[in-house]
Amino acid sequence: MVNAAYSLALLPVVGFIVNIFFGSKLKLKGALFSIACIAGSFLCACLLLRHVIAGNSIEQSATWFTCGKYSFSAGLVIDQLTAIMLIVVTLVSLLVQIYSIGYLHGEKNSTRFFAFISLFTFSMLGLVLADNLILVYVFWELVGLCSYLLISYWYNKPSAALAGKKAFITNRIGDAGFFLGIATLFYYLGTANFREIAEKLHHGGFDPHIITIAGILLFCGAIGKSAQFPLHVWLPDAMEGPTPASALIHAATMVAAGVYLTVRSYSVFSAGNFSLQFVSYIGIITSLLAASIALVQNDIKKILAYSTISQLGLMMVALGVGGYTAGVFHLMTHAFFKALLFLCAGAVIHNTGVQDIRQMGGLFGKMKITASTCFIACLAIAGVPPFSGFWSKDEILLAAFNHNKVLYGLSSLVAFMTAFYMFRLYILTFTGKPRDPHLHPHESPKVMTWPLIILASLSAVSGLIGSPLTNHWFSHFIYFHPEHHIEVNYLVMYSSIAVGLLGIAMAWLFYKACPNIPKALAENYKPIYNLLLNKYYIDEIYDTVIVRPFLALTRFSFSFDSKIIDGSVNGTATVTIWISTIKAWIDKYIVDGLVNLTASMVGAIGIVLRRLQSGFIQNYILLIFTSVIIIVLLKLI
Amino acid sequence: MFGLPLLSLIIFLPVLGILILFFIPKAQTSTIRGVSVATTLVTFLLSLLILAHFNTAQPGFQLEEKLSWIPQVNINYHVGVDGLSYSMIFLTALLCFLACFASFSIKDRIKEYFIFYLMLEVGMIGTFLALDLFLFYVFWEITLVPMYFLIGIWGGSRKEYAAIKFFLYTLAGSVFMLLGILALYFNSAPHTFSIVELIAQNSLFPRLFQNIIFAALFFGFAIKVPVFPFHTWLPDAHVEAPTPASVLLAGVLLKMGGYGFFRISYPILPEAAKFFAPAIALLALIGIVYGAFVAMAQTDFKKMVAYSSVSHMGFVMLGLASLNPIGFSGAYLQMFNHGIITGAMFLLVGVLYDRAHTRDLNAFGGLREVVPVFSGMLIFFSLASLGLPGLSGFVSEFLSLLGGFKAFRLFTIISVTGIIVTAGYILFMIQRILLGPLNPKWKSLAEINTREILTLVPLLILTLALGVYPKLILDILNPGLNLILKAIGVAN
Secondary structure, three states: OOHHHHHHHHHHHHHHHHHHHHHHHHHHHHHHHHHHHHHHHHHHHHHHHHHHHOOOOEEEEEEEEEEEOOEEEEEEEOOOHHHHHHHHHHHHHHHHHHHHHOOOOOOOOOOEEEEHHHHHHHHEEEEEEEHHHHHHHHHHHHHHHHHHHHHOOOOHHHHHHHHHHHHHHHHHHHHHHHHHHHHHHHHHHOEEEHHHHHHHEEEEEEEOHHHHHHHHHHHHHHHOOOOOOOOOOOHHHHHOOHHHHHHHHHHOOOHHHHHHHHHHHHHHHHOOOOOOHHHHHHHHHHEEEEEEHHHOOOOOHHHHHHHHHHHHHHHHHHHOOOOOOOHHHHHHHHHHHHHHHHHHHHHHHHHHHHOOOOOOOHHHOOOOHHHHHHHHHHHHHHHHOOOOHHHHHHHHHHHHHHHHHHHHHHHHHHHHHHHHHHHHHHHHOOOOOOOOOOOOOOOOHHHHHHHHHHHHHHHHHHHHOOOHHHHHHHHOOOOOOOOOOOOOOHHHHHHHHHHHHHHHHHHHHHHHOOOOOHHHHHHOOHHHHHHHHHHHHHHHHHHHHHHHHHHHHHHHHHHHHHHHHHHHOOOOOOOOHHHHHHHHHHHHHHHHHEEEEEHHHHHHHHHHHHHHHOOHHHHHHHHHHHHHHHHHHHOOO | OOOOOOHHHHHHHHHHHHHHOOOOOOOOOHHHHHHHHHHHHHHHHHHHHHHHOOOOOOOOOEEEEEEEEHHHOEEEEEEEOOHHHHHHHHHHHHHHHHHHHHHHHHOOOOOHHHHHHHHHHHHHHHHHEOHHHHHHHHHHHHHHHHHHHHHHOOOOHHHHHHHHHHHHHHHHHHHHHHHHHHHHHHHOOOOOOOOOHHHHHHHHHHHHHHHHHHHHHHHHHHHHHHOOOOOOOHHHHHOOOOOHHHHHHHHHHHHHHHHHHHHHHHOOOHHHHHHHHHHHHHHHHHHHHHHHHHHHHOEEHHHHHHHHHHHHHHHHHHHHHHHHHHHHHHHHHHHHHHHHHHHHHHHHHHHHHHHOOOOEEOOOOHHHHHOHHHHHHHHHHHHOOOOOOOOOOOOOHHHHHHHHHOOOOOHHHHHHHHHHHHHHHHHHHOOOOOOOOOOOOHHHOOOHHHHHHHHHHHHEEEEEEEHHHHHHHHHHHHHHHHHHHHHHOOOO
């Protein structure tokens, strides 16, 4: 079975390496090879899931490197949580890659796309398999790299290049906190291994404040990766990448890594005294913020991006209120229906060439499969029973209800807004009359529609594994406390259904029955409408408060370096030269001057004295006579 | 092997190359190049041979050679190798060999060029193998002269300024270093220049004496590293130096400073090392963050890489100041990795400059379309430079920070912001050169050629291998680092 785990992780690496070096010479520019690899991974994931369901788990670890007495190990762990994640990652990756054959048909460099997707799949699988925080951190940054590469896939587009950079740097900010969290745990508990951390915390005897800080620091990483407030700004921009990449990375898998990290290190969070609250607060703020923005956006991918942020926030709320199972459950169902929504959006964009839902309309007649699968996805995310999203969202609401009524109310509000904006999207896109006569949409090829159909089936039924119909199988499979009890609260369940249906009804009212209402609302509440439309101006605020001052500071540092620090070096040199010049002058005019003065005085005396020795005898007699007179006079005086 | 003095061989083999070059007429450029490549190749092979004869698990010096040189004052020709020096001579021999190919783009005064080039190699390898402080000083100074001429003759537009600045600045540092060495000599009993004996006597030096000598040596080493605020010679020297000289300057010469701390200052003056640790950590922190800030503001590609060195070498100082095995491993590994990665970055800057004749980051754009292989290489090494996991730079920065975190929590928390800014300036550089719409001026820019690719491939493999499996080199370094920690008296 361990071999299955290794093949699972290494097959996509093979796909990556082969594609990077020889991909362009292969069939379908390497797409087939890469799909074959990921299909192999998916089979391994199925085998492993069966193994785990049979009650086994795998843990293997080896020394990676040592520094003195400190040893760093690398290992993998396959338990229930891993098994589910492996299925989700490999399955969505497989379907997205098949879909991409059609989506990127005719694209010159599609080899690169498949290579990056393979690298991403490997990194994501590594992240899920890793048995310790340091190894998670390694793959964590690697998935971030793949995200960067795929966002700026169309690198000639300046906006794509900028979006990729923004995603990477924003994630790095979170990762800095993540690193400090790892360092704190590493020294405080003496290990970074998940099982050992859980065991040490289970035994007690730790300072909850330190564990709280460590948990919040770890969560910084999750805030970045799962696009939570205040680091959510990169995800809407990440929509610059090809839509299948958005579906896989920025909807289904990578952005859920933050949720996964929180789940994996749940022992740390639950041992702290404030960390879980922190998680739920960040989750609910993000969720409300993003859902409200999604209400008024017009770009189909942006709506889905904000929806993703909001749903991830909801998962965080679940984890924060102790809904461990609910969070993982929603992660799984969300992966299916959100990937489906993105792939549907991709099909629409691919076939119409526009992204603005105001230009669409009436696409149902032309794209029946896309429209029907999208409808199922909308029902799932809106929480209509028996579709998958209903069951997972219901569990989140239940957990919130049992824990904190305010959070429950706010989560219900999010659920309401979700149903509203999703059906707004659906109604404007697929129903009614075509609004733009220039569009000539048609259904996508089978290679694109089949993945939609499969994902739609999963979105429809995958929730049942957590429903009373299967006696809450999922809750018995994945849980944090072994003694947890499973309850059904009909109040929560019915109100959740009601909230979803109300949202759908309102969307129908606003965009079907009385299409003037939204316009009137926008007119009457212009400041609010503009605030939402401009995403609360958060990007602008960051630009003014952080980016510009930062760039100004870098320029200041450089001029400080050139003028002050290097200036003092050059100044020292200049002063040295001055001193040398002065010394040279002294040397020339004073030291040397004295020497020359002595010489010239000797010369001058010589000239005077030479006159005396003229050789005329009468001069000598005169000199002697004068001298005698002077001596006599001197004697007399 | 037959009792051959391997270490003397590797030090003086380039001298043999120089002697041969003397007898080759100036005009025979290909013979001159051939001899130089052959010399550096054999030197590199010798470094591998040394590895074969070197027991990596054994602490202490091996393959020692000791000859009396000036017996009146107890100066010996004493060389020996341990894991720390081995990793450095491997790096030196490899980079000298690879940069030799990059030297093919030097077109004038080729003979003199290669004579200086080989002389530089002698000095560098000698510095890393010397176990006698006097000998160490001699080799240390030997490196100055050829580098001065390499920059001053074959450099860019401000070459005279840069060369003189480099020479005088480092010379000023070495004067202090010499004073420190002499003070150590006169205060040891019996008077000795031997590093090994001085380490054995380290408990005899009083605290104040240690602090003063540490400060004196610090100037010599810190200027070389360079540690903030002694770094401003570096951007000028880098920018003006010809590509191969930049590679060796960043790849090896800076490491001589770090090596000096590890080999001399720390084990001989342990009390001072502990006393000055917070100050060094502070300078390291400033170097990391400030270097990254200044790099962010650059518009000259080469100057950006130069300032990135200031930032990256800050991690060496942080790990060093942490005085624990993790930090030490990180610091030393960072020296090695920085040599490989920044060496490759300078080679890539050279490749681009040879074709475009400009290094202005804003003059490019969209090059990924015309030069995909060059772009792939540049992206790879840039990612290594920003510390991407899986590539070598990550391991060393991670360990330096982890070690630093244990010793200086606040400083490390601030230093971590450096890795964010690093991502910023590296990706900004990639964006400006490779991404965005293609600047039509470079429509027919030539792709990186096979010679240049082959120069980079060994560095690429090392970067990847050490990133995935750092044990390869950490196992060589660990015994040596443990000995130093033991000499300092820090429990590991």
